[in-house]
Amino acid sequence: MLADNLKRQGYRLVEFGEETDLLVLNTCSVTENAEKDCRYAVRKTLRHSPHAFVAVTGCYAQTGATQLQKVPGIDLIVGTQFKMNLPDYLPAPAKLQKQPEPELRHSRTIDREDFVLPGTAYSDSTRALLKIQDGCDFMCSFCLIPFARGRERSRTLDDVLREARDLAAHGYRELVLTGVNIGQYDYKGAALVDLLRELEAIPDVTRIRISSIEPTTVPPALLEQMAASTKLCHYLHLPLQSGDDGILQAMNRRYGVREYEELVKQALALMPDLGLGTDLMVGFPGEDENAFANTLTTAERLPFSYFHVFSYSSRPGTAAARLDQPIPPPVIRQRSKQLAELSRTKTLGFYQGQIGRTVPVLFEQGERDGFRTGTTANFTRVAVAAGAVEAGSIHNVTITGIMDGLAYGHPVATVLAPSHRPLL
Numbered sequence: 545m546l547a548d549n550l551k552r553q554g555y556r557l558v559e560f561g562e563e564t565d566l567l568v569l570n571t572c573s574v575t576e577n578a579e580k581d582c583r584y585a586v587r588k589t590l591r592h593s594p595h596a597f598v599a600v601t602g603c604y605a606q607t608g609a610t611q612l613q614k615v616p617g618i619d620l621i622v623g624t625q626f627k628m629n630l631p632d633y634l635p636a637p638a639k640l641q642k643q644p645e646p647e648l649r650h651s652r653t654i655d656r657e658d659f660v661l662p663g664t665a666y667s668d669s670t671r672a673l674l675k676i677q678d679g680c681d682f683m684c685s686f687c688l689i690p691f692a693r694g695r696e697r698s699r700t701l702d703d704v705l706r707e708a709r710d711l712a713a714h715g716y717r718e719l720v721l722t723g724v725n726i727g728q729y730d731y732k733g734a735a736l737v738d739l740l741r742e743l744e745a746i747p748d749v750t751r752i753r754i755s756s757i758e759p760t761t762v763p764p765a766l767l768e769q770m771a772a773s774t775k776l777c778h779y780l781h782l783p784l785q786s787g788d789d790g791i792l793q794a795m796n797r798r799y800g801v802r803e804y805e806e807l808v809k810q811a812l813a814l815m816p817d818l819g820l821g822t823d824l825m826v827g828f829p830g831e832d833e834n835a836f837a838n839t840l841t842t843a844e845r846l847p848f849s850y851f852h853v854f855s856y857s858s859r860p861g862t863a864a865a866r867l868d869q870p871i872p873p874p875v876i877r878q879r880s881k882q883l884a885e886l887s888r889t890k891t892l893g894f895y896q897g898q899i900g901r902t903v904p905v906l907f908e909q910g911e912r913d914g915f916r917t918g919t920t921a922n923f924t925r926v927a928v929a930a931g932a933v934e935a936g937s938i939h940n941v942t943i944t945g946i947m948d949g950l951a952y953g954h955p956v957a958t959v960l961a962p963s964h965r966p967l968l
């Protein structure tokens with residue numbers, strides 16, 4: 545969305561790594577490594593473009609503004625409150641100049657009001673991200689996000705629908721709903737299920753996918769709606785974080801393992817073809833051998849199609865940063881590896897279970913080694929011979945095998961040809 549607004553001001557987008565006059569970094573602060581990546585990106589860009597004006601925004605700009613002011617080469621730091629106004633703080637392209645010290649646009653507090661966003665977030669994919677919500681009130685003990693993004697607030701219903709229509713009109717076949725805690729969407733009494741119903745009613749919208757959603761915010765009505773819909777993808781990413789009740793409690797998560805399993809059972813009863821992803825955190829303080837073994841067995845037992853594994857990283861100011869019993873880094877690395885291997889095995893098992901099925905696949909841009917890949921509604925990645933399909937099209941594909949960690953298949957019928965409107 546920032547890129548869209550900058551383009552309207554006369555800027556031209558270049559690939560990261562190419563020479564540039566302006567670097568805008570939308571940063572993450574969820575782990576210490578994410579912050580390191582930001583500082584590295586500044587250094588790397590200034591090496592090939594020493595004259596580049598560097599503007600940093602996002603979560604790190606909110607929580608680490610003082611630290612960023614000391615990083616050489618940064619010209620503008622924009623906190624969460626002012627993030628979407630960033631293009632307004634920049635001069636016209638011809639007048640960009642490096643500053644002797646960074647200008648700071650930052651406030652400690654962040655508005656709690658529901659919001660609208662300027663413009664449309666065009667991406668270079670056939671799937672578009674559609675932001676519906678921001679902020680979080682849950683205060684998990686390890687998480688910096690409530691400090692970086694502020695309290696929960698929702699994007700106005702009209703503004704979400706406006707962008708959704710625009711994206712569909714530009715040929716995006718799949719809308720991925722995003723936010724910090726999207727299950728908490730609530731605009732003047734309209735909840736996520738109401739928003740989904742409105743989105744489904746837009747004729748050009750083909751597929752709607754819900755991104756990561758907190759397990760305690762998935763009501764039965766949402767599962768039923770997903771099961772009955774022809775547009776809502778049968779896919780849930782439900783962050784579990786740990787398979788040990790003691791650790792979940794110390795994390796200030798709002799569920800126990802049994803409740804989580806119950807939710808998964810309900811979802812699968814309605815949607816046997818569900819794609820189920822999760823996040824698992826390893827190395828939370830106090831995660832002893834027994835607690836990790838509980839995570840491992842839970843991850844083995846539940847029908848996950850993949851999981852993301854995160855190493856715990858102490859974030860200053862969070863409740864968990866004050867806990868003792870830290871886990872040594874080599875143990876964290878070993879546990880992460882073990883879970884990552886299990887995730888690969890689970891993914892292959894999930895894909896294998898689909899051999900012989902014929903399912904619609906939305907194909908992405910770009911080919912590799914003679915293959916084009918796409919995704920099914922349950923987020924199986926499928927490869928077919930590149931010449932057989934076009935980017936942006938949806939084809940029914942019969943899945944015949946597994947190849948290089950992907951499902952492989954043959955297209956049997958076109959469901960939807962690519963849009964003739966160019967993707968931006």
Ligand code: SF4
Binds near residue numbers: 687
């Ligand atoms: S629900 Fe998610 S964003 Fe909110 S505090 Fe917990 S981990 Fe952080």
